[in-house]
Amino acid sequence: MKTKISTIKTNYSEEQLIVLLKDRNETGFHHLYDNYSGALYGVILRIVQSREYTEEIIQDVFVKIWNSISQYDATKGRFYTWMINIARNTAIDYLKSKSFQNELKNQSLPDFVYDSAELSTTNDSSDFIGFSKVLENLETDKQELINLAYYQGYTQHEISEKLKIPLGTVKTKMRNALMKLKDLLKDYQ
Numbered sequence: 001m002k003t004k005i006s007t008i009k010t011n012y013s014e015e016q017l018i019v020l021l022k023d024r025n026e027t028g029f030h031h032l033y034d035n036y037s038g039a040l041y042g043v044i045l046r047i048v049q050s051r052e053y054t055e056e057i058i059q060d061v062f063v064k065i066w067n068s069i070s071q072y073d074a075t076k077g078r079f080y081t082w083m084i085n086i087a088r089n090t091a092i093d094y095l096k097s098k099s100f101q102n103e104l105k106n107q108s109l110p111d112f113v114y115d116s117a118e119l120s121t122t123n124d125s126s127d128f129i130g131f132s133k134v135l136e137n138l139e140t141d142k143q144e145l146i147n148l149a150y151y152q153g154y155t156q157h158e159i160s161e162k163l164k165i166p167l168g169t170v171k172t173k174m175r176n177a178l179m180k181l182k183d184l185l186k187d188y189q
Helices: 014-022 026-048 051-071 079-096 098-106 109-126 131-135 140-151 156-163 167-188
Strands: none
Touching (some): 026 051, 051 079, 131 167, 156 167
């Protein structure tokens, strides 16, 4: 006779959560979604600038996290950072997809303007982790690079063209911006 083990615990450490996910434990997945969906939703929304698309992408992000949890390596970075990168890359891939590009061509101008106006009121509320406050501590040029690369999905080459500065300079400034950001984020751990 099997007995059902009740998992009442609701607060897992990052390490415990990773073990649960690697064991394919549904409780771990529910904890993951309950505790990280808001932050990941905010990252995706800043990139795609549409609630409708964000809701589609967030589902894909959690499936990717669930399916690729075995690839997570704690020696390469924090679990949260790994998930943010999955969310960011999924959102950028979505924006570059042919189906999205075709949908944009078929979208009427009033719909697009309405979505942009609606988004401007949601950006601040979706940033509940306070990341925009941390970014404000960076110099303006570093903020611009982070915004272009991580929120708008530009590659370093595209940033070089857009800002009309050499690619090597973009790479150096981006590295410096990320190092400064890493130092600023130490205070929030």
